Amino acid sequence: MELAGLEIELLLKDIKNLHLAVYPPDGRIRLAAPLETDIGTLEVYVASKIPWIRKQQRVIMRQPRQSVRLFEERESHFFQGRRYLLRVAKQAPGQKPEVNIFRKKFLEIRVQEPDSFVMKGDAVESFYRTELRKTLGELIPTWEARLGVLSAKWRIKSMRTKWGSCNPETANLLFNLELAKQPLECVEYVVAHELAHLLERTHNGNFQALLNQHLPNWRLFKERLTETPTAV
DSSP states (O other), X not given: OEETTEEEEEEEESOSSOEEXXXXXXXXXXXXXXXXXXXXXXXXXXXXHHHHHHHHXXXXXXXXXXXXXXXXXXXXXXXXXXXXXXEEEXXXXXXXXEXXXXXXXXXXXXXXXXXXXXXXHHHHHHHHHHHHHHHHHHHHHHHHHHHTOOOSEEEEEOOSSOSEEEETTTTEEXXXXXXXXXXXXXXXXXXXXXXXXXTOSSSSHHHHHHHHXXXXXXXXXXXXXXXXXXOO
C-alpha cells in the first residue's frame, strides 16, 4: 500500500494486533495486520504513525555501517566495546579453530586454512556466540532477581533490526549476536530492558520508571547502541 508518498509492505497474517516496523539499511516499511482488517483501518493507523516512521527512517539513514568484513590481517574487529586488530595464524593439525585475545590488542584466529574466508568467519562467529552466552548467563539471573521476574528460556540469534526481544506471554527472550561486540553496560541495558517487559509490555511511563529505578543511565546506553555501526 502507498500513503503520503510512503510505500508500505503489507502482510496479513493470523495475529491479534497491528505491528509496524522500519528496517535497515534503506528504511523499508512493513505493516503486519490481522487477516480480516479492512484497508480503511490500516490507512488511518499508518497515517497516525507517519511522524514516527519518518523519524525511524532518519535514524537508520544516519546510522553508520560497518564495512564488509574480509577477515584479513590487521582488519578492525570489536569485542565487548573494544577495537582489536585481526591476527590470523595456522592451527596445529587435528586441532579445532580457536579465537583469542592476544596481547590486549589483537583478535587472533587460528584455523586449519588461514586463507579460508568461511573458516575464519565461522570461527569468529563461534567465539562471539560463546562469549555472549557467558555474559548473558551471568546478567540474566542477576536482573531476574533484581526485577522479581523469571524468564522461561533465552537464546542468541543474528537479527537485523533489534538488539533483543521479549515475548511476555511465553517469557522467552532473544538477544542479538551483535551484542558480543558491544560494551558490557550496553548488554546489561538490553537484558534489563527485555526482562522489564515481563512486568510491562509497552514502553509506557511505567516501563520507563522501572528502568529509571533500576538502571538510571539506561538512556545513555540506549543512545550508544543507536549510534553503533550496524553490520547490515
